[in-house]
Amino acid sequence: MSSTRSVRSMPALGAVVALAAGMLVALTPAPAHAAAGATLPFTSVEAEAATTTGSTVGPDHTQGTLASEASGRRAVRLNSGQRVEFTVPRAANAVNVAYNVPDGQSGSLDVYVNGAKLAKTLPVTSTYSYVDTGWIAGSRTHHFFANSRLLLDRNVQAGDKVAFQATGVQVTVDVADFEQAAAPATRPAGSVSVTDRGADPSGRGDSTQAFREAVSAARGGVVWIPPGEYRLTSALGGVQNVTLQGAGHWHSVVRSSRFIDQSSSAGNVHIKDFAVIGEVTERVDSQPDNFVNGSLGPNSSVSGMWLQRLKVGLWLTGNNDNLVVENNRILDTTADGLNLNGTAKGVRVRNNFLRNQGDDSLAMWSLNAPNTQSSFENNTVSQPNLANGIAIYGGTDITVKDNLIADTNALGSGIAISNQKFLDPFHPLAGTITVSGNTLVRTGAMNPNWNHPMGALRVDSYDSPIEAQVRITGTTITDSPYSAFEFVSGSGRGYAARNITVDGATVTRTGTVVVQAETQGAATFRGVTATGVGSAGVYNCPYPSGSGTFTATDGGGNSGWNSTWSDCSTWPEPGQDNPDPDPDRNLARGRTATATGSQDVYTPGRAVDGDANSYWESANHAFPQALTVDLGSSQAVRRLVLKLPPQAVWQARTQTLSVQGSTDGSAYTTVLAARDYRFDPATGNTVTVNLPSGPGLRHLRLHVTGNTGWPAAQFSEVEAYLS
Known part of the structure; x- marks a missing residue:
């Protein structure tokens, strides 16, 4: 969902103080919330924690810089001949590397295992990076990083060394994911193989018709996608009451920017265990360049998929009731990773890994009809570079639970609970919105339209008052560059944000404040503890001036954030203390x-x-x-x-x-x-x-x-x- 924001006449925030960012292995959450995030089959190691002959880039939170989009806000730059060497954290035979190369360039990284050079190289290119979305206010060129993966064709053990060396092109390496890829699965009995219908596993021929025939023939059964690469030149439609299954996403690969495009389906569609890798190089919202565009129908599932270089992973409209999306990797999308675009009921999106989205990584948008009783649970989100990690735009009885979100950028918070409608007919938040057990690391960003920051967790009465019961519990917020919790009416119209409770939060190191209240309304805080607060506990300055008050009720058990920023004519800069009171200043003006x-x-x-x-x-x-x-x-x-x-x-x-x-x-x-x-x-x-x-x-x-x-x-x- 586009994260366009209205420009507000607000004082500008000054320079950003960059926060130190250490190695983040497998994006492991704090022990207090060990359940947050996905259970992943790989372990991530930051390049800045490895041995290198290159140079470290960052840290930096400034929009438009390479470091601001890096995991941990740091990466390692390699000029030709320089290398970065990782100590392998686990038994592995495969690796995926997040990297950047200068715009317009391509090349490769040589790969070494325990000093021995492999015959294989890791391809790197800028083709799928440097995206511009000029129609989104405040956006700049973004999407600097990309991912490239490689089967090592050998097993390495914990403690072994895997190195990557630049050859002929400058490469900035961000993070490496090491995993033990399983051997290819075998064909299910009674399945219809796409190769039996003429699909070309070499990737040279067009396999579109073979896939269509296999789907039609296997109705009620399984379409088998054997190991190989298959090129599709157009999307599949009429997919219903069928399972599409591959030998594992490291082995069965479909090369297509559009896989399924259909407005309706009878359902019972199950898609699992293969990769769909597209060729999307820019974001064109009028084009359905998505893995799934529309509906899989009720009681369907998507699992074990590798989805990469698409506009959106899953853009879901129509009847997708009781859909389960789990255990997938969604990488390098130019827009959302997944969007429940209205009418979704009982949808479960869980245990997925998402990296490098060009808009919200996971979103629910209640357009035309409300999303109801649906959830995002135990997902890990890293590096959305133009919007939020998780965004809920309207809907009834929605749950956001036990997710781990890191390194948001530009127009985004880690989690946004919002009544921003974008289009009509929109269905605002209703019932109970449960936000529980989430861990947010280095989330929140400077909003270039507002000229002031967005918090790690944002409640936004953008286009209408928030009347739903918003229950935020068990939140861990670490190293937010600005505030921890923000309550705002992002349109600048001062709609109220009410009925909010924040229970049991741990806030560690915020650049500015713990609570950033900018609109009228009320929230109760209980058991919210904070350490390392940059400026003051609370910024309470509803906008527009005179539109009403925001009441922050102390429900008990709070500590470390009892001070209030004293001057609403200025924004606190990260690490800036309250200004000394001026005895000649009218304290009531503009309040x-x-x-x-x-x-x-x-x-x-x-x-x-x-x-x-x-x-x-x-x-x-x-x-x-x-x-x-x-x-x-x-x-x-x-x-x-x-x-x-x-x-x-x-x-x-x-x-x-x-x-x-x-x-x-x-x-x-x-x-x-x-x-x-x-x-x-x-x-x-x-x-x-x-x-x-x-x-x-x-x-x-x-x-x-x-x-x-x-x-x-x-x-x-x-x-x-x-x-």
Whole structure:
């Protein structure tokens, strides 16, 4: 799903402080959530953790840089003749390498096992990299890395050495996946082989018709795809009540950018154990360059597949009820890895590995009809380079559970729970959205449209308020370059994000804050512990100013993030402490203001907009009335300046009011008892109220019980100062 964002008028965030990133073996999650992520048949080793004669690139989180798209934000650059040597972590006979070469170039890496050069080389090319999506606001050239795999034709043991040496082209090596590929499976009894129908296992001839005939002949049974490479020039259709099975994805390979394209199916389709590798070099959304485009029908499954160099792995529309997608690898897609594009019911997407997507790696988008009772569970996502690791756009009773997500970039968070509709008819979030046991590593990114950052886990009331019950539990967030949890209305329209609970989170090293609240709404936090917080615990500045407040309720058991960023006119930069308070700065200007009532267009925000000619007026003939200003953090306010418009038409009047304060927005105490204050045009219609010394307050309330000049409370400006 395209992650286009509306441009918002927000202050810019400064330079990014790059965080150190160590070796990540098999993207192993923290021990507290050992179940997070997929159980994988391979072990990944970062190139920067290997021995090399090359140079390290990164770390860097800046969009458009090579290191920003690398696993761990670091990689190793090899000029011709330089090498990187890995210590093999497990018994293996196969390897997959994520790499980059300069745009327009191709070549190979020589391969050495324990010092001996193999006859085989590992091909590398820029053909499937350097993707541009100019129609997506804020995107730059991206998709720098690609994957190349090789059967070593020999067994290596843990502790052996496998080296890759550049020859004739510069290669940046990111990560190597070592695995023990199983021997080819044997043909199932009674199956229809595609070679019996004329398919060419050499890959030279066109096997499309042979596959179609085999699918038709095997209805109710198995289509067998023997070891070999098969070239398809167009997609299959009419696939139903059949199993398509290969000898294993290292052995049975289909070369095609479109495998199945059909709008409907009776279902009971099972696809397993082969590879589909495409030739997609750019993202063209009008083209169905997908492994599956449309519907497999109810009670179907996809398992044990290797899907690479496609636009989307699975773009699923129509009836896919009870579909299971499991144990697959989806690599190098120019758009989503998988998208449940509405109507999905009871779909389970689990134990898959996804790397290098050009949009959301896993997405549910409730277009036309809601996705319901579907889940993303125990998946491992690495390096989506233009959007989110996992994104839920609308839907009812959705689960995102025990996933491991690392290294998002540009327009994305690790997980996004959103009411961004993109198109109509859209079905917003409803029921209960369960986000449980997920581990997020180096997730969140600078949004170039907003000019400020996105959190590791984002709840976004983009096009409508969030009314669903959003339950976020057992989350581990590590090395977020910016914030951990973000609550925002990404369109800039200030829709509320409500009914949110965050229970049992562990946050380790955030660049800025733990909670980034930018829209009205409410969330309760329980058992959220944080260490290594870069700037402050909370940034609470709903946008637009005056649109409402965000209430962060302390449900107990929280620690390490009790401070609040004090200046909503600036964004915290990673590692930047709260600015020193300026005693001459009006703490109320631009802050969120609410009131017990308003008359016509004279809304509360007009009392804090810095314009003495605009004003708030309460409901008429309805005393008492109150105006409340959220200062964003606890402040030792000592002086208020209250104003009415200075024009001569505003005659002198006396307002009777008391001053109240609160630290949490719910329990208020009286700071200054009620008294009469005279506003006189001769002295600028201005009143100064001195407050007694005492503890700081965050929420400032003026409680008005009378006005001699009009039957309502009125203020053109409420200013608050530290001295």
